[in-house]
Amino acid sequence: xxxxxxxxxxxxxxxxxxxxxxxxxxxxxxxxxxxxxxxxxxxxxxxxxxxxxxxxxxxxxxxxxxxxxxxxxxxxxxxxxxxxxxxxxxxxxxxxxxxxxxxxxxxxxxxxxxxxxxxxxxxxxxxxxxxxxxxxxxxxxxxxxxxxxxxxxxxxxxxxxxxxxxxxxxxxxxxxxxxxxxxxxxxxxxxxxxxxxxxxxxxxxxxxxxxxxxxxxxxxxxxxxxxxxxxxxxxxxxxxxxxxxxxxxxxxxxxxxxxxxxxxxxxxxxxxxxxxxxxxxxxxxxxxxxxxxxxxxxxxxxxxxxxxxxxxxxxxxxxxxxxxxxxxxxxxxxxxxxxxxxxxxxxxxxxxxxxxxxxxxxxxxxxxxxxxxxxxxxxxxxxxxxxxxxxxxxxxxxxxxxxxxxxxxxxxxxxxxxxxxxxxxxxxxxxxxxxxxxxxxxxxxxxxxxxxxxxxxxxxxxxxxxxxxxxxxxxxxxxxxxxxxxxxxxxxxxxxxxxxxxxxxxxxx
Amino acid sequence: xxxxxxxxxxxxxxxxxxxxxxxxxxxxxxxxxxxxxxxxxxxxxxxxxxxxxxxxxxxxxxxxxxxxxxxxxxxxxxxxxxxxxxxxxxxxxxxxxxxxxxxxxxxxxxxxxxxxxxxx
Numbered sequence: 285x286x287x288x289x290x291x292x293x294x295x296x297x298x299x300x301x302x303x304x305x306x307x308x309x310x311x312x313x314x315x316x317x318x319x320x321x322x323x324x325x326x327x328x329x330x331x332x333x334x335x336x337x338x339x340x341x342x343x344x345x346x347x348x349x350x351x352x353x354x355x356x357x358x359x360x361x362x363x364x365x366x367x368x369x370x371x372x373x374x375x376x377x378x379x380x381x382x383x384x385x386x387x388x389x390x391x392x393x394x395x396x397x398x399x400x401x402x403x404x405x406x407x408x409x410x411x412x413x414x415x416x417x418x419x420x421x422x423x424x425x426x427x428x429x430x431x432x433x434x435x436x437x438x439x440x441x442x443x444x445x446x447x448x449x450x451x452x453x454x455x456x457x458x459x460x461x462x463x464x465x466x467x468x469x470x471x472x473x474x475x476x477x478x479x480x481x482x483x484x485x486x487x488x489x490x491x492x493x494x495x496x497x498x499x500x501x502x503x504x505x506x507x508x509x510x511x512x513x514x515x516x517x518x519x520x521x522x523x524x525x526x527x528x529x530x531x532x533x534x535x536x537x538x539x540x541x542x543x544x545x546x547x548x549x550x551x552x553x554x555x556x557x558x559x560x561x562x563x564x565x566x567x568x569x570x571x572x573x574x575x576x577x578x579x580x581x582x583x584x585x586x587x588x589x590x591x592x593x594x595x596x597x598x599x600x601x602x603x604x605x606x607x608x609x610x611x612x613x614x615x616x617x618x619x620x621x622x623x624x625x626x627x628x629x630x631x632x633x634x635x636x637x638x639x640x641x642x643x644x645x646x647x648x649x650x651x652x653x654x655x656x657x658x659x660x661x662x663x664x665x666x667x668x669x670x671x672x673x674x675x676x677x678x679x680x681x682x683x684x685x686x687x688x689x690x691x692x693x694x695x696x697x698x699x700x701x702x703x704x705x706x707x708x709x710x711x712x713x714x715x716x717x718x719x720x721x722x723x724x725x726x727x728x729x730x731x732x733x734x735x736x737x738x739x740x741x742x743x744x745x746x747x748x749x750x751x752x753x754x755x756x757x758x759x760x761x762x763x764x765x766x767x768x769x770x771x772x773x774x775x776x777x778x779x780x781x782x783x784x785x786x787x788x789x790x791x792x793x
Numbered sequence: 794x795x796x797x798x799x800x801x802x803x804x805x806x807x808x809x810x811x812x813x814x815x816x817x818x819x820x821x822x823x824x825x826x827x828x829x830x831x832x833x834x835x836x837x838x839x840x841x842x843x844x845x846x847x848x849x850x851x852x853x854x855x856x857x858x859x860x861x862x863x864x865x866x867x868x869x870x871x872x873x874x875x876x877x878x879x880x881x882x883x884x885x886x887x888x889x890x891x892x893x894x895x896x897x898x899x900x901x902x903x904x905x906x907x908x909x910x911x912x913x
Contacts (some may be wrong), residue, residue, distance in 0.1 A: 461837040
């Protein structure tokens with residue numbers, strides 16, 4: 285089973301490389317090939333999740349070098365969940381793009397697979413430098429995906445997105461090399477052992493490096509003073525790409541969660557709970573700023589981008605909530621918000637395609653063709669985001685808030701989450717009534733409903749419903765994940781103690 | 794002496810890089826990012842400790858401890874960082890060129906530049 289750990293990284297990498305050939309030989313087969321690769325990835329990820337749910341941590345040694353010297357991959361409950369989430373959202377994104385997208389954007393399918401490889405690698409690696417490499421892999425694919433057939437306006441937004449991420453990468457390298465200079469290792473498990481034993485004279489340097497690491501992850505997660513690149517980049521991205529990008533902020537959140545669990549756990553001495561309070565405060569500020577932005581959004585895609593920022597802020601605040609048990613709720617919310625964020629980008633694009641020249645501008649005009657269908661889908665999504673009972677948002681927010689009861693930061697957390705939830709609801713209601721009710725003209729001629737587009741959105745909504753129907757097992761898994769994160773010793777031991785595979789005896793020496 | 798030279802070199806490169814990154818034209822920003830990546834690469838290199846005249850490769854006759862060698866790992870890391878940084882700079886240059894031709898100007902923001910600042 286351990287050998288399968290490398291599969292979620294290798295499969296999209298190989299599929300991406302092969303797709304370049306498929307593009308030359310049989311361009312029409314690209315879509316089927318890409319979907320097949322994602323379905324296979326989904327199957328592997330389900331199997332890995334099943335395996336990880338038993339509670340053990342598996343490590344895979346690349347090149348068969350023992351852990352602190354080589355590069356290790358590790359699979360625990362959180363990694364398995366993130367892998368599954370990635371494949372589960374990649375599938376509808378690809379379905380929505382459909383077979384016609386390949387003609388519109390050259391190499392789209394190859395870049396899509398490379399982005400998946402980068403995401404999966406980031407979720408699996410147990411090595412900080414390898415995390416940097418995976419970040420770069422997923423970013424370079426995302427630059428290409430973002431700028432496919434982009435107009436002049438998107439080019440400007442794309443340029444700023446690239447520059448911000450390159451500066452963040454420079455900071456990442458400084459933090460990583462500083463850590464190496466102080467502790468002599470970059471393996472996360474090894475760092476967890478060595479950081480608390482750093483001599484007193486280099487303690488300040490080590491702490492600065494760790495905080496710099498958190499700053500870099502906060503840029504990726506779009507936390508407020510560092511997150512203003514997100515709205516322009518996301519609202520100008522093509523819809524299938526934006527849907528996949530809803531996962532990219534989650535990579536930053538994942539990295540914060542992983543590093544704070546393994547390196548800044550309660551037993552880490554001078555590093556215990558490092559950066560918790562500022563992260564909590566900035567998380568809350570992010571939620572508030574994103575709520576104001578959602579209110580001010582002029583396009584439906586802009587509203588979706590603000591809501592993605594808002595969910596990233598909620599997650600970071602919940603993770604960093606001082607001394608609380610909001611973590612199971614946060615894991616639950618992570619799964620919910622990724623699916624719903626992706627769905628909102630797709631619905632915004634589908635509405636824009638059916639509304640004539642107004643696209644998804646939030647002004648009174650003709651409603652989209654098939655108004656009842658799209659209004660119903662939009663209503664369901666809005667209810668899920670706002671946290672109205674029957675849908676996943678309610679369960680997610682409830683678990684998070686219920687878990688935080690009694691924590692010192694709980695009053696601030698409760699008031700910000702609940703107040704901004706109301707603001708988001710109003711913003712969504714206003715957007716819906718502008719588009720569907722304030723009709724000044726009849727809907728444009730009904731475009732043929734493309735079954736794949738509808739299937740993609742329905743699939744994402746089905747996730748939101750499945751999360752509610754299966755709330756008990758999902759919640760158990762989330763609680764077990766939080767439990768595993770709270771006790772990082774298992775992760776450290778598993779990575780450091782996994783022996784290299786013995787080489788087979790040579791015949792006839 | 795070599796330490797002073799190296800650290801002030803990194804400092805000057807970083808300062809120049811940050812200053813250029815904050816400028817308005819895309820070409821300046823690309824140059825700034827290049828300077829920043831030079832500074833970062835030197836910094837990674839320096840994190841393996843500055844040693845003069847020591848090799849990173851095992852040789853016969855010297856015991857395999859860090860007393861006799863320089864740390865090889867930062868050199869491997871810096872190689873990776875150089876390759877990635879190089880690719881990113883190429884991509885960014887292509888991007889800013891495309892932006893220059895698509896929009897007719899090479900500023901980083903969407904607003905047109907004030908005419909007295911950039912005469913054409």
